[in-house]
Amino acid sequence: MTAPTPSAAGRIGLLRWQFDLTWSLFEYHLERLEPEDFLWEPAPLCWTLRRSPEGSWVPDWADTEPDPVPVPTVAWVSWHIGWWWSVTLDHARGEHPRERTEIMWPGAGEPTLTWLRFLRTEWLAHLDTLTDADLDTPAPFPWPDDPSHTKAHMLAWVNAELMKNATEIGQLRMLRAAS
Numbered sequence: 001m002t003a004p005t006p007s008a009a010g011r012i013g014l015l016r017w018q019f020d021l022t023w024s025l026f027e028y029h030l031e032r033l034e035p036e037d038f039l040w041e042p043a044p045l046c047w048t049l050r051r052s053p054e055g056s057w058v059p060d061w062a063d064t065e066p067d068p069v070p071v072p073t074v075a076w077v078s079w080h081i082g083w084w085w086s087v088t089l090d091h092a093r094g095e096h097p098r099e100r101t102e103i104m105w106p107g108a109g110e111p112t113l114t115w116l117r118f119l120r121t122e123w124l125a126h127l128d129t130l131t132d133a134d135l136d137t138p139a140p141f142p143w144p145d146d147p148s149h150t151k152a153h154m155l156a157w158v159n160a161e162l163m164k165n166a167t168e169i170g171q172l173r174m175l176r177a178a179s
Helices: 006-030 074-092 110-127 151-178
Strands: 049-051 057-059
Touching: 006 110, 006 151, 049 074, 057 074, 074 110, 074 151
Parallel strands: none
Antiparallel strands: 049 057
C-alpha cells in the first residue's frame, strides 16, 4: 500500500504515513514469528500469559508497576497491543470502553497475528473517517477530560505505542532466534 505524501494530504496524511511506516516495520517481525516465540521467557523475571482453569489466557498484571519491571514475553506484548488498541478504538468510536480483563488473547501464532492485523484494519477504517478538522477536537483517550490533547495527539500516541511495542516484539524474536 502506498501512503499519501504528507505534504499533499495534510496532517491526517502525515499521521497515516507514519502509521503505515510503523506497521511495515512491525509486519517484518510478524511475518517471522513462530508459535514458539510467543511464550518464550527470556529472563527469570517475566510477564507472560498463563492458562486459567477455564482455559482462557490471563496476562500477568500489577496495578502498580513493579521494580524491577518484568521482561515481557511476545505473548504479553501482543496482548498489550490488543488491549490498548481495542480500548482506543472503543473510545474513538464513542463506544463504552472494555475493561482490561475483557480483552482476550487468542493464543500463540496465527490466531494472534490475525487479531493484530484485524485491529490494524479497524484502525485504518477509523482513520478513513477523519478529516484534518477532526484532529483538533479533544481526544477521548488516553487523556480523558483534557481538552489540550486532541485526536491528533491520540493518533500520534497510537503510532508511538505501536512503534515501541513492535520494537519490543522484534527484539524478543531476534533474541530467541540468536539463543
